[in-house]
Amino acid sequence: SQALADAMPGNPNVAGQYGAAARTPQEGVHVSASDPAATGSTTGETTASPKTGNGQPALGANAGTAPLDRVRADDSGRVLTTNQGVPVGDNQNSLKAGLRGYTLMEDFILREKITHFDHERIPERVVHARGSAAHGYFECYKEQSDLTRASLFAKAGKRTPVFVRFSTVAGERGSTDTARDVRGFAVKFYTDEGNWDLVGNNMPVFFIQDAMKFPDLVHAVKPEPHNGIPQAASAHDTFWDFASLMPEITHMLMWAMSDRAIPRSYRTMQGFGVHTFRLVNAEGKSVFCKFHWSPMAGTHSLVWDEAVKISGADSDFHRRDLWEAIEAGAYPEWELALQVFTEEQAEAFEFDVLDPTKLIPEEMVPLTPVGKMVLNRNPDNFFAETEQVAFCTAHIVPGIDFSNDPLLQGRIHSYVDTQISRLGGANFHEIPINSPIAPLHNNQRDGMHRQAINRGRVAYEPNSLAGGAPFQAGGRGFNSFPQAADGDKVRGKPEKFAEHYGQARLFFISQTPPEQDHIVNAFRFELTKVQTVAIRKRIVAMLRNVDETLAQRVADGLGLALPPAMPTLDLVPIPDYAPAPSLSLTHRPGSTGIHTRRVAILVGPGVDAAQVRDIYGALLADGAVPRLVGSALGPVDTQAGAPLAVEVTLETAPGVLFDAVVIPDGAAAIEQLSLDANALDFVRQQYRHCKPLLVIDAGKALLDKAGVPLTLPDGSADPAIIIAAAGDAKAVAAFKQALAGQRAYARETDPPR
């Protein structure tokens, strides 16, 4: 309200704050955030809408995160103080010698405020700088003590708190969410025997076989060092130069050029621990294991043209999606599965299980679901939680152990090391989001930013003065699996590491035809951006070892003659795998139907309001998120009944931000929309990006105006364009079904129609 604004001490229109009156600063106004009379809000909204959350979830909302309550700070209704707790009289003006005079050195309040501000930023992560995170829990389905003594698997129904961060790899902290990239999938389990970090990706293999090459990989993919271009993109010479000289990268390139690299949502990606790990049970028996996360919402991806346009329309697309789903109570869920195998089995495989460029198809070793993860709470503070969380592959717990995968071995060092510079010292485990909920007792002391006040005079072991405490846990503690080790000290790789193409081929032949087309087009896009022709040729030469049709199609797309295939070492023959359907995105459609799918309903003056309300209600009933989209905000008159209010505009929420569109009846509305190029673009993009369209009566004129073909390239009717008469309930059902499924890739052509 105006009265409130006038009373705010920072309001420059209040005369009482100038001249002599400045000597007695006013006390700040205390407004209860929930008091609509004071905030002037008619909707009960305060600093944020219900859609974005009010930034203040109930304390202790998740049992697991309750220990963080002790550090959660809430300023509501409080007086402003310095960092020393001194109440600040005036937070608007610096201290001066005379109203027009020098600013005084003694102004400790100004200096504290500015100094703190000057140091607000910390180094961003050297990779995975851009990310979003949430709290939740892991719930065990069934005791797994025969396989592992890890406490989170000890009992059916046992819940272990988690904090999960998803990320892109190459882009900087403020870069776009929908870049073509691998996505990080890092889970911190706060188990009752210490923190376990499963630091994985949304792809089950990696670019390189040995940590020794990681800095080279990252230097190649990051923006080129002379000009800092391009941001969050692998489509440039240095990345492909490196790739073209590194055949071990081939399998991962197939994944990175597939739709896996442009997920629809963090909620619709799989996650993988990538490496072979060990599970160890209480008797000390061990098996090998790979970790797999599968999203309950199914695996769904964007199409490339859409991903590019989303970057402009909403570069926070994935961050917003995760946040809004959790605020709306549509908690994202994944199932964790173990892929367990023995050392004897591993020896029989064509590939080496210590080679992180290889996966084990589910068809070869099945997955055993062991629990589900639910993300049910957004962080309160992005910096304190999402930015300061430190995931480290070295953080494992009794019952889990490493394998000799040389990439994993290098990672064990790298993550702890990087936090020391990123988070300012060796005490980063004391930052609340990183602290275990398990008790912590040892003789480590001091260092920058130490929080704990360790009591007593003993900080060594053995000791008698403290009765020997803290005691080592012996058999109850973490004890490395006693794997036998022998052999010469060498820098080298096992023979099976020399075969690079079999699984790349397996991946390609396991994709559906549209997925294969997307891979071809992604190679064409990336390599067209590459300026050095020799690099393009080397990649095509590499692809000839994967699949001749793939190589030919990429060569055609680049206007190249097929070069000779890249020589192979022939130490290990390229295995001939049968297709593995589990590697296709279509294999996991999900079980959540149209839940959280975003649907635009295009409205203009003269729209059929009753029809709009019916469809809106029918979509809401199944958990979808409908929005009335029009040319401008404000009410639109309808054919009959009350006007409808446009919720978002064509200008601010273009088609790429929705999963489907409804074009309701109303000749006048359609006529008006047909004159708005934003509406025509909207419809064209929905079509081009293979999304369902529900078109009612007069709405069809908008499709015609936009030039949208109603038949598939083969001349048959497009099943995802549903043209219906008003009141046709079957049409709405067909639309929902199309929305719940995969996209209508059958309508794609190259170039697009």
Ligand code: HDD
């Ligand atoms: Fe890494 C971050 C995943 C190989 C070195 N990595 C990082 C994150 C994820 C991964 C998800 C972000 C964690 C977060 O959200 O804070 N990295 C992987 C996977 C790999 C992998 C799945 C291969 C299987 N990484 C890898 C190697 C090295 C690193 C081989 C170094 C030898 N990674 C790092 C790092 C980062 C990191 C430099 C940067 C920020 C951080 O650790 O905390 O230490």
